[in-house]
Amino acid sequence: MKPHKIKRIALSAAAICLAAATAVSAETKLILGEAGPNRGARAAALQHFVDEVTARTDGEVVIDVQWGGALFKANAAVGSIADGVADLGTIISVYFPQEMVGYGIADLPVVNADAWVGMRATDDLMRSSDTIQANLANQNLVYLGTFTTSAVNIGCKDVAIRTVDDINGLKIRGVGAYGDTFRDFGANMVPMSIYDAYQGLDTGLLDCSQGYSYAVGALKQEEVMTSYTLLNWGQVGALGVFMNKDVYDGLDPAIQAAMADAGVAMADKLGELITADNAAAVEKMLMAGVEVIELSTAERDKLVVQGAQYVDAWVERASGVGIDGSALLAEYETLLAKYAEERDTQGYPWTR
Structure with a gap:
């Protein structure tokens, strides 16, 4: 093979490697811990959230879900997410009555039997309450989206x-x-x-x-x-997705907004699925x-x-x-x- 062809091939290989490295560096991979199995309406809604985040960020953010308590059990979720065992994950408020007291409002026995209405009201409250957000921030947590078990x-x-x-x-x-x-x-x-x-x-x-x-x-x-x-x-509606605040704060504001929108869409998807179920x-x-x-x-x-x-x-x-x-x-x-x-x-x- 002639020397100039060898050089051209080497340069092309280098360009491919550089392009691949740039693509990898542009992709943000997040780890999500979920104590439950990958089946049922809530799991489908969580997967919808994951897919929506990727779609709304044009593939820039990819979330790897670790199902079935592979990273942490439900009763260890708050500390595990806050400490970075996972970048984000599901928290069930009943296991953390003190830490999640603000979120626990969604578990109260008030007249609230409609799954979608309950989720959207809870979601709105969690996003609009500065007091709840500050309380979560003190625990190195950020709220992203909510689920419900539906009517008791x-x-x-x-x-x-x-x-x-x-x-x-x-x-x-x-x-x-x-x-x-x-x-x-x-x-x-x-x-x-x-x-x-x-x-x-x-x-x-x-x-x-x-x-x-x-x-x-x-x-x-x-x-x-x-x-x-x-x-x-x-x-019982105080269970949802929360994120490590340090990781969240490191994201571009446009990505933060995309994750918030995906969280709202998650409630709508679970509302559809669980109402039918x-x-x-x-x-x-x-x-x-x-x-x-x-x-x-x-x-x-x-x-x-x-x-x-x-x-x-x-x-x-x-x-x-x-x-x-x-x-x-x-x-x-x-x-x-x-x-x-x-x-x-x-x-x-x-x-x-």
Whole structure:
């Protein structure tokens, strides 16, 4: 081979290597820790967030999701993200009642049964509250987007809850302020995970289990239930994606904005998926012969009134970390009304 051809080939190879190095350096790869498995509506919504970030940054940001607690378990998420074990990840507020007290507002037993309305109100609050953002910043965290488990309901075997008086004496699996309210109405609370509730109902260890429609369907609990009461009460919505603030602050503002937009889109996607899954699960229950009961507004309001003490307790807890809980609660209720009106006048985003 002639010397000038060898030189030209060498220069071309160098140019290719330089171009590749430039492309690699332009790409930002982030690691996301998720304690749950890569299946179900929430996982699909999280993947939607990941894909949206890449699309909205024209491929500049790529997120590698480590599923199933590969990097950290759910009860270690706050410290792991803040310390940089992952660049970002999912935090479930109930594991961190003090650190995530502001976010915990989405778990309160207020009238808030619509998954999309609840998520968008929570998302709006988390982005607009300077106090919450400052509290998170002190923990080296930044909020990016929210999920929900959707409306809290209750399924039973060989009994039915048609009024709050029917709760008295029942063996119930319940969690959070919702479970505490069931206890106030005379329930005998049984500590058990939702994943063990099938066996609990089947063997008689439980009369009823607090849960969510799509979870009943996913866990096939309709096979051991005879009744399912739609409470039209509230939901557990304080779980979402947060980012290490040091890493976030190092990103270009345009990328930060793209991640925020992807976070809003994530709530819309989960709203679409979980609304469909809940409807399908209720239909599955009906086909299995389960009696589906809708609690009356008057009976539901008794739950709300009784649960108000747990809302008050949250306000006091928030005040303990410098957050005006009363003001935040009023803002949250205003946002719930705002997005409920948007739903009623414009429909859900995926139906427009």
